[in-house]
Amino acid sequence: MPEGGLEATADTLxxxxxxxxxxxxxxxxxFARVTVDTSTGEIRVPRMLGVFAVxxxxxxxxxxxxxxxxxxxxxxxxxxxxxxIDRTYGHFRSRDLSAYHVATFADAPExxxxxxxxxxxHTSPMGAKGxxxxxxxxxxxxxxxxxxxxxxxRIRGLPLDVRRVRETPAxxxxx
Numbered sequence: 001m002p003e004g005g006l007e008a009t010a011d012t013l014x015x016x017x018x019x020x021x022x023x024x025x026x027x028x029x030x031f032a033r034v035t036v037d038t039s040t041g042e043i044r045v046p047r048m049l050g051v052f053a054v055x056x057x058x059x060x061x062x063x064x065x066x067x068x069x070x071x072x073x074x075x076x077x078x079x080x081x082x083x084x085i086d087r088t089y090g091h092f093r094s095r096d097l098s099a100y101h102v103a104t105f106a107d108a109p110e111x112x113x114x115x116x117x118x119x120x121x122h123t124s125p126m127g128a129k130g131x132x133x134x135x136x137x138x139x140x141x142x143x144x145x146x147x148x149x150x151x152x153x154r155i156r157g158l159p160l161d162v163r164r165v166r167e168t169p170a171x172x173x174x175x
Contacts, residue, residue: 022122041165055129067113070135076103
């Protein structure tokens with residue numbers, strides 16, 4: 001480091017004022033294998049796969065951890081988490097982790113996250129996009145679709161709990 005330090009400046013105003021001609025989004029597709037106990041309605045997810053297009057992967061270990069962690073969060077959203085609102089006062093009744101259930105290690109299945117080999121130089125000079133929250137967004141839908149495929153029940157609310165599995169009629173049965 002030179003005496004007196006270093007200084008750097010950048011002006012991106014001109015670059016940001018031009019409308020982008022290309023999408024900068026990451027994309028993903030998630031798949032889930034589920035088992036549903038027909039007598040109790042209990043759902044288990046033994047395996048999940050996520051395939052993602054996140055541009056150039058700079059650090060494969062970190063990106064894989066980010067995507068797998070997001071898929072565990074999506075699993076938790078699908079099967080456990082529920083924000084219950086008190087209709088009288090408008091407060092959340094589940095304000096702490098004693099009443100708000102989240103997935104634990106025992107709930108996390110075999111999870112595989114794969115990144116498509118790509119570089120997107122429209123997004124950045126490095127060819128990278130962001131892996132951010134992309135692991136979460138499709139996971140609950142993948143699990144709900146797998147439950148529908150396994151049971152014939154199209155559940156449109158989360159969490160996909162025993163009550164919803166048992167109360168939702170199978171396709172072609174009831175209303």
